[in-house]
Amino acid sequence: MHSSTSDFRPVASTALPENDGENPYAGLCLHTVTTRPWAIETAIEKYAAAGLGGITIWRDAVEDRDPQQIGRRVREAGLKIVSLCRGGFFAAVDAGEREASIDDNRHAIDLASDLGAPLVVLVCGADPRQSLDDSRGQIEEALGRLAPYAAERGVRLGIEPLHPMYADTRSAINTLHDARVIAERVGDANVGVVLDVYHVWWDSRLEEELSLLGRARLFGYHICDWRVPTEHMLTDRGIMGEGCIPLETISGWVRATGFEGFDEVEIFSTRLWSQDQDTVLKRIKEAWHG
Amino acid sequence: MHSSTSDFRPVASTALPENDGENPYAGLCLHTVTTRPWAIETAIEKYAAAGLGGITIWRDAVEDRDPQQIGRRVREAGLKIVSLCRGGFFAAVDAGEREASIDDNRHAIDLASDLGAPLVVLVCGADPRQSLDDSRGQIEEALGRLAPYAAERGVRLGIEPLHPMYADTRSAINTLHDARVIAERVGDANVGVVLDVYHVWWDSRLEEELSLLGRARLFGYHICDWRVPTEHMLTDRGIMGEGCIPLETISGWVRATGFEGFDEVEIFSTRLWSQDQDTVLKRIKEAWHG
Secondary structure (H helix, E strand, O other): OOOOOOOOOOOOOOOOOOOOOOOOOOOEEEEHHHHOOOOHHHHHHHHHHOOOOEEEEEHHHHOOOOHHHHHHHHHHOOOEEEEEEEEEOOOOOOHHHHHHHHHHHHHHHHHHHHHOOOEEEEEOEOOOOOOHHHHHHHHHHHHHHHHHHHHHOOOEEEEOOOOHHHOOOOEOOOOHHHHHHHHHHHOOOOEEEEEEHHHHOOOOOHHHHHHHHOHHHEEEEEEOEEOOOOOOOOOEEEOOOOOOOOHHHHHHHHHHOOOOOOEEEOOOEHHHHOOOHHHHHHHHHHHOOO | OOOOOOOOOOOOOOOOOOOOOOOOOOOEEEEHHHHOOOOHHHHHHHHHHOOOOEEEEEHHHHOOOOHHHHHHHHHHOOOEEEEEEEEEOOOOOOHHHHHHHHHHHHHHHHHHHHHOOOEEEEEOEOOOOOOHHHHHHHHHHHHHHHHHHHHHOOOEEEEOOOOHHHOOOOEOOOOHHHHHHHHHHHOOOOEEEEEEHHHHOOOOOHHHHHHHHOHHHEEEEEEOEEOOOOOOOOOEEEOOOOOOOOHHHHHHHHHHOOOOOOEEEOOOEHHHHOOOHHHHHHHHHHHOOO
16 A cells, blocks of 8 residues: 555654553653753663653753664663654744754754654744744745755654744744644655644644644654643643643544554653652653553 | 624724824824723823824723713713723633623623723633633623623624633633634624734734634734743733734734724733833834834
């Protein structure tokens, strides 16, 4: 059967490992930023000991490490690397800045390849000195240039739509609709979307857009919660169940696309970072209904 | 010619007064909350002296005043009352709370009628203990009940879509699309939409949705700016030109619908409230390109 991704072979699959019925947390992945106080080596050890199936590595966690060595260490611990966070920030008024961003993203793709990460998550950027349409056009152009480079290295590129409260500087891609349209326009089989419930839970068109996106273009799924009230625009995310995001409903729509990847827990929280990280990890496991 | 609003006669028109060519600020309206340190009497006097054409009155500004007397005072000063802010908060898990909200909104409609305000602006509410779809259904039901009550009093009801960062408790209506759909479903000629650039500037579908909405359902237009960075989710709005909202572009789309109402400046800012309000008013006038 012809598949739209048949011409693309990632270095590793993002599909879940076969569940042998003995590890209930095999479908759960943590982002290293969630337990930011832990060094990467500690995170690998702790996640594996907790029975998690996957780890998503943030660049800052490995910036002074040998990525191939870290990749081996992850695999030896029995974890899958789900993705590398993050690339992007393609939009800029200045052409020199845009070229520097292309270079930086090639480095991110190289890093993913060295780690054995099959996916780079993209926060696409916005420049408040120009229109969002201009930023969107620059994002599309950059993706078109980077997609073949990533494909040669077996790496996929995942556009993450960001909450509209980040439209000024972080991303001009603010809905799943925007992300889907740009992924389809770029067209390469290794360009798709990463969905984070924090950014899109409010969108009345989310279910419809997920069904239009489909399995072939949905590369990742991030979970957390929206706290009521939210005290800080960046670093007050909650553990699942601490807020108002209808996670079960959204997860149902995600699974209805045929998506078979991990539930990735990505939480930025000064509150949680200040606490005992073993307890935080325990609470996340308890809160997860995989 | 038949008009979809022909069966509805507001107590006062929101259309601009005839510009005699001598008052360049006749199309400009301020919300009393923008100059919050001023009592309503001071605001009326200062806005009129500055040559503004309109005033939108917040309920807190008149809660211990005689509304008919305030209405007369506004008109004697040569100002138009553009709208009353605000009603809404229709969504609640508890049925008793929903009934209390209906009562509160009837009071707001009565207050608008007493003031001579042709429009009540609605922040429709959300209850984080239920789904956004449930909240949206309750909003639609409440509007269906209130529309005839408002029409009898010559008052229009304007649904204001709120930024998605307020979807937890303030409004389940987070895009112009959501607001248009609910206004059309309610159907009454006196139920429409109030657009505030702060809430919708990021939306890639804004131009298309404005053209679908059209003049008959666009009841008001609020302007300000999105500061970069934004330090507070509620009270860090900027004066036009202080941020990244493409105001000229959006105003062009608004005028293309045939909208003939005021540009209403609505700014919540602890920074500006702490400054000399005469200077703030002067800066707003200078920043406005009516």
